[in-house]
Amino acid sequence: MSRDTAPILEIRGLKRHFAVSRGLFSSKTMLKAVDGVDFSVMPQESFAVVGESGCGKTTLARLLLALDRPTAGEVLFEGNNIFSLRRGALRRLRRDMQIIFQDPYSSLNPRMTVEELLMEPFVIHGIGAPAERRERVKRLMDACGLAQSKISSYPHEFSGGQRQRIGIARALALNPKLVIADEPVSALDVSIQAQILNLLKDLQNEMRLTYVFISHDFSTVRHLCQRIAVMYLGRVVEMGQTESLLGNPQHPYTEALLSAIPIPDPNIEKKRTRVILTGDVPSPLAPPSGCHFHPRCRYATEACKSRTPELSETQPGHWAACPVLPFAQKPSAAALIH
Amino acid sequence: MENKSRTAAWKVLRRKPLSLLGFGIIGFFLLIAAAAPILAPVPANSRSAYLIPEYGYNPEPKLPSVKHWFGTTENQYDLYYGMIWGTRTAFKVAVLVVGTALLIGIFLGSISGFYGGWIDEALMRFTDIVLAFPGLVLAVVIVSVLGPSLDHVMLSVAVVWWPSYTRLLRGDVMAIKEREFVLAARALGASDARILIKHIIPNSIYPLLVVASLDVGSVVITAAALSFLGLGAPAGYADWGQLISMSKDWILGSPGNAFAYWNTVLIPGAAIFLFVLGWNLLGDGVRDMLDPKQR
Numbered sequence: 001m002s003r004d005t006a007p008i009l010e011i012r013g014l015k016r017h018f019a020v021s022r023g024l025f026s027s028k029t030m031l032k033a034v035d036g037v038d039f040s041v042m043p044q045e046s047f048a049v050v051g052e053s054g055c056g057k058t059t060l061a062r063l064l065l066a067l068d069r070p071t072a073g074e075v076l077f078e079g080n081n082i083f084s085l086r087r088g089a090l091r092r093l094r095r096d097m098q099i100i101f102q103d104p105y106s107s108l109n110p111r112m113t114v115e116e117l118l119m120e121p122f123v124i125h126g127i128g129a130p131a132e133r134r135e136r137v138k139r140l141m142d143a144c145g146l147a148q149s150k151i152s153s154y155p156h157e158f159s160g161g162q163r164q165r166i167g168i169a170r171a172l173a174l175n176p177k178l179v180i181a182d183e184p185v186s187a188l189d190v191s192i193q194a195q196i197l198n199l200l201k202d203l204q205n206e207m208r209l210t211y212v213f214i215s216h217d218f219s220t221v222r223h224l225c226q227r228i229a230v231m232y233l234g235r236v237v238e239m240g241q242t243e244s245l246l247g248n249p250q251h252p253y254t255e256a257l258l259s260a261i262p263i264p265d266p267n268i269e270k271k272r273t274r275v276i277l278t279g280d281v282p283s284p285l286a287p288p289s290g291c292h293f294h295p296r297c298r299y300a301t302e303a304c305k306s307r308t309p310e311l312s313e314t315q316p317g318h319w320a321a322c323p324v325l326p327f328a329q330k331p332s333a334a335a336l337i338h
Numbered sequence: 339m340e341n342k343s344r345t346a347a348w349k350v351l352r353r354k355p356l357s358l359l360g361f362g363i364i365g366f367f368l369l370i371a372a373a374a375p376i377l378a379p380v381p382a383n384s385r386s387a388y389l390i391p392e393y394g395y396n397p398e399p400k401l402p403s404v405k406h407w408f409g410t411t412e413n414q415y416d417l418y419y420g421m422i423w424g425t426r427t428a429f430k431v432a433v434l435v436v437g438t439a440l441l442i443g444i445f446l447g448s449i450s451g452f453y454g455g456w457i458d459e460a461l462m463r464f465t466d467i468v469l470a471f472p473g474l475v476l477a478v479v480i481v482s483v484l485g486p487s488l489d490h491v492m493l494s495v496a497v498v499w500w501p502s503y504t505r506l507l508r509g510d511v512m513a514i515k516e517r518e519f520v521l522a523a524r525a526l527g528a529s530d531a532r533i534l535i536k537h538i539i540p541n542s543i544y545p546l547l548v549v550a551s552l553d554v555g556s557v558v559i560t561a562a563a564l565s566f567l568g569l570g571a572p573a574g575y576a577d578w579g580q581l582i583s584m585s586k587d588w589i590l591g592s593p594g595n596a597f598a599y600w601n602t603v604l605i606p607g608a609a610i611f612l613f614v615l616g617w618n619l620l621g622d623g624v625r626d627m628l629d630p631k632q633r
């Protein structure tokens with residue numbers, strides 16, 4: 001992977017606020033689902049966005065595909081701001097950027113057969129004659145591990161894993177460059193998760209795909225992604241190379257998340273330090289002042305309540321929005337992650 | 339493909355004897371309607387096939403006889419002829435009224451639910467206005483203004499009927515458009531029209547189709563009611579509603595013999611009853627056939 005090429009995807013100051021009405025007589029509150037996110041993704045890279053539910057991951061995914069309009073900021077795909085494109089240009093662009101959804105039960109139209117589902121991308125973009133489309137549908141099914149005998153079946157006749165394969169085949173039908181995977185395996189059985197992750201990995205090598213992987217789970221992204229960004233209440237709190245971020249977290253939130261991953265080895269599990277997060281994720285309608293994480297942070301100082309930390313480079317290529325942790329006395333990284 | 343879905347539909351139906359009965363009843367009426375010129379040949383001097391031949395001017399109905407299989411109504415209209423050709427009228431009313439109401443309902447309901455905002459607001463308030471009138475009264479007013487005729491009866495019933503379809507579809511469209519597969523289609527670059535026609539309507543129209551097929555009966559009854567009130571077809575036109583209307587003075591029979599003129603009430607009444615029942619059963623069958631999870 002060459003680092004010197006231009007990024008395929010660049011996100012600058014992206015914000016999406018929703019006006020939420022809390023009753024007839026109270027004024028509207030802003031829900032800041034995505035509140036100033038910047039990062040860029042290199043061609044053929046796998047970039048992960050990790051965070052708890054409610055941190056704005058899914059809103060971010062929709063913004064990246066221009067399925068929603070941002071309050072502020074821009075998303076550059078190969079240098080063009082996708083929000084300033086005209087309808088036709090955006091439609092053409094959709095061939096290059098696709099999405100795999102979390103729930104394979106709701107992301108497939110229940111009244112279309114597999115063939116119709118997989119044919120649709122070609123129909124929408126007017127690609128190929130009917131015979132050629134059929135041929136490509138068959139090849140897609142092969143590539144995604146779907147039996148061709150099932151071509152006339154409806155989605156409800158498939159298991160969750162197979163449905164997700166259909167969703168993946170549909171997303172990849174047009175040979176996209178960028179694929180946003182919004183929790184592609186979290187709705188599946190653990191035994192199926194590995195199969196789907198391997199499929200995604202193989203397809204990436206074959207088709208030179210770039211992935212933005214959205215997940216709440218480090219263990220699903222660590223083997224697939226080169227870089228990880230951690231989100232908390234609409235902001236990126238830490239971003240870096242996978243090894244660096246997992247081995248030496250620079251933000252207390254990442255540290256706590258990592259320590260929550262169970263390690264299937266009782267000896268290590270016994271010895272390591274657990275960082276237990278207290279309290280729930282605060283309501284995004286009324287996020288804490290200053291650093292959003294300070295009420296749950298064991299390193300928090302008085303200053304954290306008023307000062308909003310900016311992302312800064314603590315090590316080469318490793319960014320964190322915490323002025324305290326990198327200098328604090330930390331439990332050894334090895335004890336956090338095996 | 340086409341063949342496969344047809345055999346699948348048959349498989350579903352085979353398990354539902356009542357739906358099959360519904361299809362049987364409607365099929366039976368269809369046959370009658372199609373074979374009307376053979377079953378009840380049009381008299382040579384008739385101006386229109388739908389005009390029931392009249393055999394005399396005696397107001398008292400007559401019981402079935404060899405010459406008049408179902409007897410005659412008041413003023414000696416041949417009941418058998420009226421029933422046979424009335425089947426055609428019943429189908430015409432049912433299909434045209436429900437079809438028109440469905441087309442309007444699908445068009446306005448899907449646009450209203452899909453786009454929301456002021457379009458939705460405007461369409462729904464207009465729907466409310468129409469719904470605010472009692473249906474039959476509104477239909478009576480419309481026919482009275484336009485003048486009594488069968489065409490105006492059909493038009494007025496359709497005008498009364500579309501708002502409930504619009505509302506029903508709008509609600510389902512609003513629910514379906516939030517589903518992830520709609521977002522998936524948008525991510526693929528599908529146009530609004532394609533999303534509506536290929537993704538949203540096929541997934542939201544079935545409750546509407548079921549209601550519509552169940553409604554066919556009510557539509558026929560409403561049209562019959564307007565005919566009964568004298569707003570429909572001209573006297574002597576082959577229309578079940580009008581045949582019932584002609585029997586209204588004879589329902590109680592003659593003194594001491596309540597069933598003296600049973601044929602004038604029972605025969606058109608039974609036909610309307612069977613026709614409505616058939617559509618209701620067929621409506622259930624339609625629902626089962628259209629649900630892919632039943633296959």
